Amino acid sequence: MSFLSKIKSALQKTSREISSSIAGKKIDENFVQQMEDALILADVGVETATELTEKISARRFTPETQAEEIKQLLIKEITAMLAPYESNFFAGKIDHNPYVILVIGVNGNGKTTTVAKIANIFKNLGHRPLLVAADTFRAAAVEQLAYWAHKIQADIFTGKEKADPAGLAYNSLDKARQNNNDLVLIDTAGRMQNRDDLLAELEKIKRSVKKNDATAPHSIILILDGLTGQSVHNQVDIFLEKIGVDGIIITKLDGTAKGGALIALTRKYKIPILAVGVGENIDDLKPFNAGEYASAILDA
Ligand SMILES: Nc1nc2c(ncn2[C@@H]2O[C@H](COP(=O)(O)OP(=O)(O)O)[C@@H](O)[C@H]2O)c(=O)[nH]1
Ligand SMILES: [Mg+2]
Incomplete structure (x- = not known):
């Protein structure tokens, strides 16, 4: 298609x-x-x-x-x-080596899948992504990322089960340097015992990445689920205040009748939309283009 x-x-x-x-x-x-x-x-x-x-x-x-x-x-x-x-994210112009992207968001929003999709795009542009499985609490989460890494033939960095995600994130930058990976994509957990724990963990990951490279993370991407509805604004509020958000990716636009949510989000938060998720397959992440989007929601 x-x-x-x-x-x-x-x-x-x-x-x-x-x-x-x-x-x-x-x-x-x-x-x-x-x-x-x-x-x-x-x-x-x-x-x-x-x-x-x-x-x-x-x-x-x-x-x-x-x-x-x-x-x-x-x-x-x-x-x-x-x-x-709009953003030129898909041009693949990264200005640090390694360029570190921290991917955050609520459980089930599509973080792991989107990490794989991003890695695939950058790989096809000639970059060498390293996928970092920092959702160490669930073995299934690591397996899911490993599945994608294998599928797209990208490098993956995992720790022992229940390893400290912040330590893993720190080490992943060293690993990338050794391995010649110019892009580090850190996949994080979205659920913990409670929200404060999750935010504390993400803050810790961010801090430890910064300890390794003072300029990192170079981009923090918030993954939102297009099916969420109005409460999506609460999610943005929380992550924006506690962690910071440089760009947003909205997934599952293929399943929603509420595709207009993107308009409300940008108007309120003025954060670039880096891409949109339109399916579960590896190439179902598309650049966000205002004109195409507007035509699409009006079926023109
Ligand atoms: N239809 C559709 N499904 C998606 C999209 N992105 C992710 N998913 C699915 O949403 C579910 C949760 O995704 P996952 O990456 O595990 O979310 P995470 O918990 O944030 O890491 C999986 O079944 C994905 O295949 C999308 O753009 N469209
Ligand atoms: Mg995940």
Whole structure:
């Protein structure tokens, strides 16, 4: 499946909702209300939905105005809103050696899978990633990363079961230098006895990486699950405050009708969207492009 059609099909559930509020409708106040509702249902956020609707209304269209015209207008507005949060992550331009990426997020959000997907992209660009299994509490987590490492023929660094993740993270930088890995991807745990424990552990990992290289971690990527809904904002709040977040990746856009959540997130936090996850396979991580995304959620 081509790159664009993959994004489009991933966002089909979202676009179906929005498009059906527009297509073939007589353009009147009722129409505008329905469009606003559809945008809110797609989780673009009430504020943004209202703003978009007002922009459309301000055009003072006639009943003859074609739905297609409105669609194009929405695409233009959404693209403009999101364009500042595109990133060139996929260009693979890393400016440290080794470049250290810390991957964080709640359990089940897609961290381990996304680490593998990122590694694969960078590997195909000629880099030499090292996957670090810092979720040492669950043997299954290490096995999952090892499975992917084997599959994409990338190097992996693991510790003994229940090894200290911070110590492992520290050592992984030495390992990368010995091994000539120019990219270190640290996969972390998402669940602990409680939230404070998890955050304390992540802080410790960050500190120990910094002890090894004062400039590291060079990027902290927060993985969010596109199926989460509004509580995703709580997750961002917590990780942003306690650990810091340089970029966001939203996974599982293929399964959600709430693909608009990305708009609300960027407007609130102004953090770049590095990529979007559109499936479980290794090549199902796509760069985030504002125009493509806007077209996809409007099925254009
Ligand atoms: N459909 C879909 N599933 C995904 C995506 N990303 C991850 N997953 C699945 O979500 C589940 C949890 O992923 P995992 O990487 O183990 O999450 P972690 O607990 O954060 O490490 C797995 O079954 C993945 O295959 C995505 O973009 N789309
Ligand atoms: Mg995991």
